[in-house]
Amino acid sequence: MGQAAQTPSGTRDLLADEVRRRRAAFNTLSQIFENFGFDPLETPAFENLDVITGKYGEEASKLIFKILKRGVHEASGQADLALRYDHTVPLARVIGTHGAKLPTPYKRYAIGPVWRADRPQEGRFREFVQCDIDTVGSHSPLADAEIVLALAKGLDGLGVHEFTFMVNSRKALYALLDVYGIDPAGGPGVLGTLDKLDKIGAEAVAKELTVDRGLTPEVAEALVGDVAADTPDRVRERLDATEEGKAGLAEVDRLIELTTSAGLASEHIVYAPRMVRGLDYYTGVIYEVEAAGYPGSIAAGGRYDQLVASLGGPDRPACGGSIGVERILAIQGSQLTEQRGLDxxxxxxxxxxxxxxxxxxxxxxxxxxxxxxxxxxxxxxxxxxxxxxxxxxxxxxxxxxxxxxxxxxxxxxxxxxxxxxxxxxxxxxxxxxxxx
Amino acid sequence: MGQAAQTPSGTRDLLADEVRRRRAAFNTLSQIFENFGFDPLETPAFENLDVITGKYGEEASKLIFKILKRGVHEASGQADLALRYDHTVPLARVIGTHGAKLPTPYKRYAIGPVWRADRPQEGRFREFVQCDIDTVGSHSPLADAEIVLALAKGLDGLGVHEFTFMVNSRKALYALLDVYGIDPAGGPGVLGTLDKLDKIGAEAVAKELTVDRGLTPEVAEALVGDVAADTPDRVRERLDATEEGKAGLAEVDRLIELTTSAGLASEHIVYAPRMVRGLDYYTGVIYEVEAAGYPGSIAAGGRYDQLVASLGGPDRPACGGSIGVERILAIQGSQLTEQRGLDxxxxxxxxxxxxxxxxxxxxxxxxxxxxxxxxxxxxxxxxxxxxxxxxxxxxxxxxxxxxxxxxxxxxxxxxxxxxxxxxxxxxxxxxxxxxx
Structure with missing residues (x-):
């Protein structure tokens, strides 16, 4: 016998205790999402290649696992299928495939593996579970509130009790840029730079806004000062001066009102003007969740009314969020040594x-x-x-x-x-x- | 919008009720296997290509989904990974990979999807769940009995109450061939033909044994008469005449004794000389389960002491079985219209x-x-x-x-x-x- 075979690079075998721990976590989340009226959905591990192609941008598309054609076509070296890269593109496809068979709105959760050929590194795997909930087909702020509440209950169920939803609104952010006379076309770039506040600090962000985004030093400094302030009062004041700004603020405030009405403690959800979220497909409220002991954000979501259509599905408003279960499990796992023995x-x-x-x-x-x-x-x-x-x-x-x-x-x-x-x-x- | 995208050929989306029904079935099985002291194991969806290659024979290997290399190697048209084709090859790999980290013997269950590029047809999918339990590292007949009992409990848990384990022994079968002076080298071929008894009938089998397997008409007829008889008495008599035959019968009888001791009703497990099981990797007891209302066999298993080594793992005795959950769910599904609504x-x-x-x-x-x-x-x-x-x-x-x-x-x-x-x-x- 030669050297023992290993799992493929970036993957792992899950032995007994690990499977039990993960299964318990996924069951807890499923139960919570069911109580919120979300339906489970399981899509195939792979999709037709054209469903996946062109949906993730150039860099990400290099990380897609493609499946070779079979039989006489294998020699062509071409792929016709690809492993699922997330649960969102399959959701958009499902909305198109099943149409009227689905409830309206369609509230579904998906907890299952996705595959990405990322460079393997400590704690990052090429096969990992994503946990998503989405509501497709509703404009109602109640839909956003339900997602936030379900995520909050989910975190609680996973043993993460001290967390804060940092809420903002795309509408409010664009209204703020408008206050400063910044062209909406340059908006994504400016927001992308603002998103680095926690990483590189206010000064570096202001500089980048001037050098790379073409803002004057005065505007850059004022804008950074607004969003990086200790309280949102200054931003509120500026936004209150325009209709668009008021509408953005109203979105944020309504989400906070509805979720705290349902018992979410007010320290668990706050307006955070500096939170811009990197992805540009959001159209309404956005949020990231920070928790003591967990670096980065452990859950996130928002409203993305154009996303389903842009991914090849029909034109439907949508909102949703996800919980970083793998990160939570990894951090908790290092503290656990539980083992199930025989009775x-x-x-x-x-x-x-x-x-x-x-x-x-x-x-x-x-x-x-x-x-x-x-x-x-x-x-x-x-x-x-x-x-x-x-x-x-x-x-x-x-x-x-x-x-x-x-x-x-x-x-x-x-x-x-x-x-x-x-x-x-x-x-x-x-x-x-x-x-x- | 053009025509809505579909799932890949031979795959399906599992919507709410279907997911719930399947999940309930898998949970039931998991709980039963846990009670028997089996540990869950989850391996990656894909394995390195060389782990899979050459393990399934020529025909089956055409059905393997291979994954294209990534990045600069994509253009080569070559694969380096393959989706798992069953749970057995990954199990053999795991035994080698984790060695002493695993309990001895290693009792594991696996309930999860495997992928085969079979021609899509009614009720047969390219992504489907296999449910296996195996004990690696034990020669004990108690290990075989546990597998049978766990499978029986599993069937019961799935709502299949009227079933019969048809038991035989590879040792007994070869001893029977020996009685007729049939060269063991021709054994697999002769058994392969005998396996067709239920499909093509005694006469056709006897003919094939003569024409294709080189048996004299007298031997072919006597052999078929033995195994196709209404009772196993004739076979028992012949086997009792040789040491090897007695040993084979003893294996069968011991399995029946041990399982009925544990409460399996004696009508649920019988000696069936005609049951030979197609696959030639079995070395000891073998069984297939028939159930009223379910065509074919809905569970099967046996002892295969050389299999782990032959699949690239270390040399360990092993036995195991599997339940055809997809077939059971499909047949039951056509009778169900359950739906979970809102409270x-x-x-x-x-x-x-x-x-x-x-x-x-x-x-x-x-x-x-x-x-x-x-x-x-x-x-x-x-x-x-x-x-x-x-x-x-x-x-x-x-x-x-x-x-x-x-x-x-x-x-x-x-x-x-x-x-x-x-x-x-x-x-x-x-x-x-x-x-x-």
Whole structure:
């Protein structure tokens, strides 16, 4: 045998404890999204290549895994399919494919893997789970509020309790640029620079706005001063002076009103004029979530009324958000060493039929039961196995016990042993394991 | 907009009810396998190409989805990865990759998609879920019995209650061929022909054994007569005449003894000499499961002590089985029209903050709650939406109710309406929905 084969670069095997932990997290999120009336959607792992092509820009498109044609066409070296890169393009495709079969509005959640050929690095994988919720077909601010509330509940469910939704509005941002006489055509560039505030600081941003974005030093400084201020009061004042500005502020305020009405604590959601969000497909409210102990943002979303159409779907207003579950799980994982052991381990020194019957009774009670499957007939070796299995109780059924029609139950923590009649063993174990 | 994009050939979108139904089935199976002490394992969707290549034979290898190299290598037209074709090759790879990190024996289950470029046809998909359990590293007959019991519980959990495990042993089959002086080298071919008994009948099989497998007409007829007999008595008699035959019978009988000891009804597991199973990697007991109402076999498995090594893993004894979940779900699906609706639908005629608060209270109770997100201010239209959502109760909160501080609760089945004070609405709804 040569060197053992490995997983492909940037991927990983998920062993027992990791699968259980992830599954619990995804189940929690699913349950919450279901309660908000979102429907699950699962699309194929791959899409026809033309559905994916041209949707992600030049840089990202290099990261798409493409699937070679098959059979006689394989030799062409051409691809006809591509692994899904996110859940948004498949959603837009689904809206087109299923049309009237879907509820209106269509509220769906998707929790599943996507694939990106990013350079592998610590904590970043080429196969990772994205968790999205979206509402397609509604202009209502209630739709935005529901997304925020569902994300907040989701974070809470994942054990992230101290978080803040930093809210802004594309409308408000463009109104602010308008106040300063900045051409909307240059808007995305200016916002892209403002987005770097946390990274490079106010001074560097002001400089970049002057050098790269063509703003005068005075305008650049005033604009940065507005959005980087400790309180939003200055921005509010400027926005209140125009109709567009008022409308933008109203969007932000309405989202905060509706979500706090529903019980979201007011310290969990604030207006953050400096939050611009990098992607330019947003059209209304936008938000990023910061949380103590988690660098960067751990959830984000907003309204993107043109996105579905621009991705090849029909023209529908939409809003949605996502939770960075992989990052949250990675950070929490380093603090956890939980492991699921056996409730009962059965050693085997003869009497297999009796043991099979006992195992069946215990499993019917919902207990996790393992039987020694090795070849050793030495009790010490079998107890070592039970120990490795993190068994809570081990059943001994040697010649003595068999003759007496009894079993010995060994508490693996204390080492205490109790002998009980075989027919009463299942009931005894159930009572012991359920605790007092 | 042109024609709507579709899913790739042979794949499907899973909409809400279908996802829920599948998820419930997979959860049931997971829970059962956990109780038997099996650990979940999730491997990447793709493996390095050399891990997959040469493992499935010539015909099958044409069905593998290969992934094109990326970046500057894309133009080469070559693949370096392949989507997983089953869970067995990844398991063999995992045994090699993780070695001592895994428990001994390693008992794992895998429930997840695999991809095969089969010609798409009714009920057969290119992306479908396989459900496998395997124990690697044990020679014990208890390991085989556990697999059978877990599969039986799994079938039961999926609602398939009338099934029969048809058990045989590779050892017994080869011993039977030996009785007739058939060269073991020709064994796989002869067994391959015998495997067609149910399809083409005894006469055609006897003929093929003569023409294609080189048996004399007398031997062919006697052999077919043995395995196709109504009872296994004739085969038992012949096998009892040789040591190898006795050993093969003992394997079968031990599996039946151990599983019936654990409560599997004896009509659910029988010795079936005609059951040979097509694949030649089995080395010990083998079984296929037949069930009333399900054509073909809906579960199968056996012992394959050389398989892990032959797939590139280390040399470990192994046994395992799988349940045909897709086929079971497909057949059951045609009988089901279950749908999960909303517990409570909230119409919106103003008073949004109050409604958001009420929705939050109801969701905290674990109820599934939807809010009207459309643009109509007409109650009739909103009730139509609530109806489409299969809502059990709809909340009306018009100007009248708002002035009185009350809500109207409409039972969507009966049409009955009740008016209750807003602060008592959540408690009232919970009580109503929980039933008497």
């Amino acid at each position: 009962v381990a059965l050693t085997v020194l003869g009497g297999e039929e009796d043991l099979m019957r006992l195992a069946a009774e215990l499993r019917d009670e919902g207990l996790r039961v393992g039987t020694y499957l090795g070849s050793s007939t030495k009790l010490a070796k079998q107890l070592k196995w039970a120990n490795e299995q993190n068994a809570r109780i081990t059943v001994l059924y040697g010649p003595d016990e068999q003759a007496a029609g009894e079993v010995t139950l060994r508490d693996m923590q204390s080492g205490d042993q109790t002998r009980v009649p075989l027919p009463r063993a299942a009931a005894h174990l159930r009572n012991t394991l359920e605790g007092p | 409570v639908a909230l119409t919106v005629l103003g008073g949004e903050e109050d409604l958001m608060r009420l929705a939050a209270e109801l969701r905290d109770e674990g109820l599934r709650v939807g809010t009207y997100l459309g643009s109509s201010t007409k109650l009739a239209k909103q009730l139509k939406w609530a109806n489409e959502q299969n809502a059990r109760i709809t909340v009306l909160y018009g100007p009248d109710e708002q002035a009185a501080g009350e809500v109207t609760l409409r039972d969507m089945q009966s049409g009955d309406q009740t008016r209750v004070p807003l602060p008592r609405a959540a408690a009232h709804l919970r009580n109503t929905l929980e039933g008497p």
